[in-house]
Amino acid sequence: MIRRCSNLLWVRRSDSENQRCAIGSIRVGKFIRVTVLSLLALVSFQAAAEMKIAVLDYQMALLESDAAKAYSVDAEKKFGAQLQRLKNLEAEAKRLQERLQRDGAQLNQSEREKLELEFRQKAREFQVQSKELNEAKALSDREMLEALKPKLDAAVETILQNGSYDLVLDRGGVVEVKPEFDITRQVIERLNSTR
Template identity: 30%
Template sequence: MFRPLIIILGVLLSFNAMAEKIVILGAQQALLGSKAAAEFRGKLEKEFSSEQKQLVDLQAQVKQIQEKIKKGAGTQSKEVQDQQRVQFQKAYGEYQRLGQALQQKQRQREDAFLKEMQPKMDAVIRDLIDSEGYDLVLNKQATFYAKPALDITSRVIELLNKK
C-alpha cells in the first residue's frame, strides 16, 4: 500500500536533486493578463456590441411575451394564448440562434488571438529560461503547492507586454 507512495517520493526527491532551479508558470493566466489580451477584449466588445445589443433586446422581448402569457392565462381566449405561444417560440428560437452564433464567432476570434499570441509566449518563456537558467518550468495548474516566489507568471506578463 505504501510502496507506490515511497517510489513516487523517491523519484521526486532524486529529480529534485537534479533540478536546481524549478519555477511554476500559469501560461493561460499570463496570456490573458497581458496588455494584448486587454486590447483584444476591448476590440471584441466593440466588434460584437451591436449583436450583443440585439441579444439583450431579444431577451427582453422574450421575457415580455412570457409575462403576457402568464398574466393572460385563464382570462384570454385559446386563440390569443396560442398566438402568444407561437410568438414566444419564434422570439425564443431567434434568441437562442443569435446567442449561439455570437458565441461561435467570439470563440473563433479568441482562438485566432491565442494562435497569434502563442509564438510570442513561447519566445518569452524560452528567453526567460535561457536568461535565468531554469531547469524545470511546471504548469501552475498542475501543482498542489508552490511557494509564491517560484511563480514566474507576473514576470512573463511583464515580458509579453514589452513585445
C-alpha cells in the same frame, strides 16, 4: 514441519509459530520498504535542492497580457451591438412568457395562441442569433490566440533561458507555490515589452 522463516532461515516450526514468524517477516519487510522509501525521498529532496524549479500559469500569462486586454476591449466593441440585440430578445421573450403565465387563463384561444407563437419565434430567433454570436466570437478568439501564442512562447523561452531553469511546472498541477518560484509575472512583463 520445516518452513522458511526469512530469506536466510529455514526452521522446523508448528503452525502457530509459523504465523508469528510470518507476522514478524511482514513487519521486517515493511520496515525495509519504509527505510528504502525514506532514503529515496532524502536523495530526491537533495537533488531537488540543486535543481532550479519554476511554476508558470500559461493561461494567466496569456489573459493578463496587454495584447489580450486590448483584444477584450476590441471584442466588446465589435460584438457589443449583437450582444445588446440578444439581451433585447431575451427581455421580450421573458415579457411574453410572463404575460402568458399571468393572463393566459383570461385570454381567448386565438390571443393565447398568438402570444405562444410570438414567444416561440422570439426564443428561436434568440437561439439562432446566440449561436451566430458564439461562433463569431470563438473564431475571433482563435485568431487572437494564433497571433499571440508565438509571442507568448518566445517570452516563456526567453525567461526560461535567462533563469536557467531545470524544471518548469504548470500552475494548474501545483497545489501551492511560493511566489519566488512563480515566473508568470516575468513572462507577462516580457510579453508586454515585445510589440
